[in-house]
Amino acid sequence: MLSDVLGLTPEEADTYRTLVSVASATPAGLAELVGCDVRRTVRILGRLEGRGLAARSLGDATRFVASPPASALRALLIQRQNQLNLAELELDSLDEIYRAATRGRGTVEVVEVIHGSEVIRERVGRIQLGARKEIMNLVKAPFFSSGNMTDGATIERGVRYRVVVERGTLDGQVPSFDEIIEARAAGEEVRIADAVPLKLFIVDSELAIVPLLGSASTAKAGALLVHESSLLDALIALFESEWEKATQFVTSAGALRNAPVIDDLGAQILSLLLTGLTDQAIATQLRTSLRTVQRRIRHLMDSVNVQNRMQLGFHTARLGWLEAGRDDTGEASRRNAPPPAAAEAAQ
Structure with missing residues (x-):
């Protein structure tokens, strides 16, 4: 947690935890407790001292003591929060610049062509992680991934996730009923349709990925990445039409x-x-x-x-x-x- 939230390396976090648990320690003694080389421990102590997390003992300069966690870590936490606030402001600024640029896109720039199933999976995962409001998904075979239907972490952020599953995919047991139950438990809304016209993945009504026909297991697989445009509006309308026609689905x-x-x-x-x-x-x-x-x-x-x-x-x-x-x-x-x-x- 210290390494994730406060920017410490795992070694720095472990060394600080160990130093907190003792009154004081020499670099050699601390290295033995941590299970690390003495010279490496000396370098880690130097970095902790620079961050204000460790200091030399007043009674013996060869020994180190931990700075009080309540004050030392809170200072680091405030610094990290300030950095995150600045990053959020920068993100908003970049988003405005991006939107202004997309409004000036030409016809060719509205649609990008993505080649290769691995690239498609990576792109879908990336835009899913960036979702802020809603993900809409039409599911039919063949699949580019046999994993879970959705990302639970995305839903935990408050992103609504609606999916229409083609009935034939259940006959093939992918996704399985257990996967649907897991997705429903995470908060996903699932409906079943006799058939869906195409595979479709829409994020925040701003981007859509339309996988093209063909085998998903080959490098020849392709997809269209559609930006904000009348074409995207048509794809959103298509999803809403399929959603209204599909059968409600419950698992409890x-x-x-x-x-x-x-x-x-x-x-x-x-x-x-x-x-x-x-x-x-x-x-x-x-x-x-x-x-x-x-x-x-x-x-x-x-x-x-x-x-x-x-x-x-x-x-x-x-x-x-x-x-x-x-x-x-x-x-x-x-x-x-x-x-x-x-x-x-x-x-």
């Missing part, structure tokens, strides 16, 4: 509204059923048996007194069972818990 019973009393597994089966997945695909995603899925669907139909699945879907839509906001209820506790289907998998 607590996210259902006006629904009969069911558990998380029942809510997940209902949600996947309404996206159009087959019973077998649902069973595969939830790692349970086909018999369990079919029995649970029959129980849902009986609970609302309908005769078939079409009526169940109509009943669900009419009563607004899935018309909830972010599905936060009960998700955090499920991250490390086994899937609810595990207890019924053998049935």
Whole structure:
């Protein structure tokens, strides 16, 4: 923490912690405690002394004592905060210069072409880290990454994250249902569509990445980076249209509204059923048996007194069972818990 926040190297932080824990120490004695070469320890002590974190003992100039952490570290912390404040002002200034420059872009400069799957992944990761307000994502195969659907740290900063997943990707088990649960627990809003027209990644309504058709595993993969323009406006409108048409998706019973009393597994089966997945695909995603899925669907139909699945879907839509906001209820506790289907998998 000292090295991350206050700019100390790991060696400097460890040496200071050790010096704080003793009344005083010679360079040789401190080197033995830290497990470091004496000459290296002498250089580290010199840097700590220069930062005001260490001083020579008044009674013996060959020994060193630690400066009081409350005063010495607070001074460093204030200095770092001042540096961050100045950096933020510089960032705002650069952002204004950038926006002024983009307004003068010509037609050719509105769109950049990115080549290579590794470059695309790096660029997506970079603009995602820089997101301030919202990320919008249309997901379909092939994928450029098999990792998590989103960056939890981005959402923790207050960035809204909306994603529409093409139903066919669930049939292929990428992303997996566990990944969707993890993303929902982090605060991501997920909807499922029969199909999406293209892969799309939009950040803060300022930048969009449109991967081009082709194999994502080859160096020939490419993508378009679209800056603010009427083309970007059209892509944003496309996402909003797909978002409105897509099926709401929940992963816990607590996210259902006006629904009969069911558990998380029942809510997940209902949600996947309404996206159009087959019973077998649902069973595969939830790692349970086909018999369990079919029995649970029959129980849902009986609970609302309908005769078939079409009526169940109509009943669900009419009563607004899935018309909830972010599905936060009960998700955090499920991250490390086994899937609810595990207890019924053998049935």
